[in-house]
Amino acid sequence: MDMEKRPLIKALEAYTNEETSRFHMPGHRNGKRIPSLAFLQEHLYDFDVTEIDGTDHLHYPEESIKASQILLAKAMGSKESCYCVNGSTAANYAMIFGLLRPGDEVLLERSCHQSVFQALGLRGLKPRFIKPKQDPEWALPLPPDLTDIKEACEKYPLLKAVILTSPNYYGKVAPLKEISQFLKRRSLYLIVDEAHGAHFAFSDQLPPTAMFMGAHVSSVSFHKTLPVLTQGAVLNLSEDLQESERSRIRHYLRVFQTSSPSYTMLASMENARAIMEEEGKALYDELFREVGLLREKLTRIPQVDVYGKEDAFADATRLVIKTPLPGEFLMGELRKKHRIQAEMTLGSSIVFILSPFDGKDDLERLPEALAAIKMENEKLWASPVSPFILHYSEDLELLYDMEEILFLEKEEIPVKDAFGRISAETITPYPPGIPVLLPGERIGEKEVRLLCDLFQGSGILKSASKSKMGITVLK
Structure with a gap:
């Protein structure tokens, strides 16, 4: 070759x-230590089929896929669970579009996944942000607690939903049970990006799942931590949703997923669920001893x-x-x-x-x-570096929808001259990986000082601007 x-x-x-x-x-x-994956590896191309008689249809399941998703929901502790072949990204889009209407206000973390921001922009939603928190010794983002949610709900009384990431990339879990109980009393949706917690359902030594803790919906990336091909994910819907709400979410899954789903990916998700149900407890007990x-x-x-x-x-x-x-x-x-x-x-x-x-x-x-x-x-x-803790603004003003920004004229200017201008890009320092500016936000005096410090610092800064000390703004 x-x-x-x-x-x-x-x-x-x-x-x-x-x-x-x-x-x-x-x-x-790579499957080498999972004997039960050998069968799938052997039949990789054999199982790569399409919707024909006997193989069912992912978007309108009636036979084998329907039976598989019933078993999946039982394992996930949900009312209904759906396979996603476009990753948790498609699940996030479907959850947001299925439960929220254009113009709705949504509470979320600035550190949420890019697919959440993209879905908010496409749906025409109004993001309202929880004040970011960081671990003072590690400069890593921390999930919000109930007090943070209560304060934000008082500040933004027109909210329709709260979107949380739990666990985050670093394994930290939000107190979802008490948050979900509080939000249900206010008739607000709790949408959870649980992409990094696919394994939680299979060991009592791991945190409880978002479904168990009372979330209305959750997205779970099976491929991240389970023996599943990349892109394989699951969308969970709880019994707290009405059938009309679940129906809308199913509709948007069809909108945001390919019409040609990979059957090998579907098979890998079903197989992973079966493996973990049969062996998961013993596997994780052994892992925790080694950990x-x-x-x-x-x-x-x-x-x-x-x-x-x-x-x-x-x-x-x-x-x-x-x-x-x-x-x-x-x-x-x-x-x-x-x-x-x-x-x-x-x-x-x-x-x-x-x-x-x-x-x-x-x-x-x-x-x-x-x-x-x-x-x-x-x-x-012998020369440890102290973590740099960012202090984020609580009152940044979002003047334009993120999607609207794409069609407006822009220019790049020096950061020092950016006071009062409207950001046309996302600027994210690492650590902590939380954007200090989003498209459509007005740049204040505090942001100018912070950006100058960041651009001159030694950390990693993700920015679309070509020059080191430049920022893209609206004309």
Whole structure:
């Protein structure tokens, strides 16, 4: 096979041949340690069919897919669960479009997934933001608590729904039960992006699911933590919804998903649910034993901090560590010298997604690799950097819909001259990964000072502007 004509396949083969320890999505870990995946791998192309007699129809299920989704709903603890072949992105769109009308006010976190912002813009909704919170020692975003929600509901009395991310990328979980009880008394929808919590349903050592905690709807990315092909996700609908509401959500799933769904992806989701129902408890019991040993070994290495090690209300399979080294540098050293690939880095923190399908040898290699990197970088290791905590404005004024911004004339100007102008881009510092400006927001004096500090700093800043000290605004 001529690999020069197949550059993507060449790159994928090269990564596979590295035999890297994969602490990143997807959750199947290339399937090598999951015997029951061998059957699907063997029939990968055999099962790649279309809607014909005997295979049912994802968008109008009546036979095998309907039966599969009934089993899925039972496992998820929902009234109804639907397979999504366009990821949680499609589920987020369907939930938002199915429950909310143009012009409705919605409460959400600034750190929510881009698909939520995109759906709000397309639907013509009015976002209202919860004041961001950060862990003071880690500069990582924290989920809102009931007090935050109550204060926001008092501030914005016309709200129709609250959209929360739980768990977040770092394993932190919002107190959904008390929040859902409060919102139901006010007749507000609770929409939960639970993309990172697909495994919660299969172990009592993990936090309860959003469905169990009272959410009206939730999106769950099976592919992130379960043995499922990338893009495989699930939309859960609770018994608190009326049939008319569920019907609208189903309609928008048809709108936002492909009309040619992958049957191999559907099969991988069904198989993962069956595996986890049959073996999930035992698999996670064993994983938690290994995770306990791993965390203990990591904390023995000087100046390696483990995030949330004392937090019972968090996902223990989401390992976040911090060292004195810049995260990008450490992540590169782990890959280049030790064949360990993490999920992501944020500032001096690195995120590893742990799975029952990781090998013990993979878990044992991580502390050994960190100890070796410490020895090789003693000077850097002895100079820890304090986290930079951003103080976000509570009163940013959103003057234009995000979708409307796309059709208006723009220009790039120096940040120092941006006072009073309307932002035409999203500017996000990492850490904490929470936008300081969104399209349509008016730039105040505080934002100008903050942006100047950020643009001159050493952190990672995501911005669409071409010049380092520039910002795109409306003309």
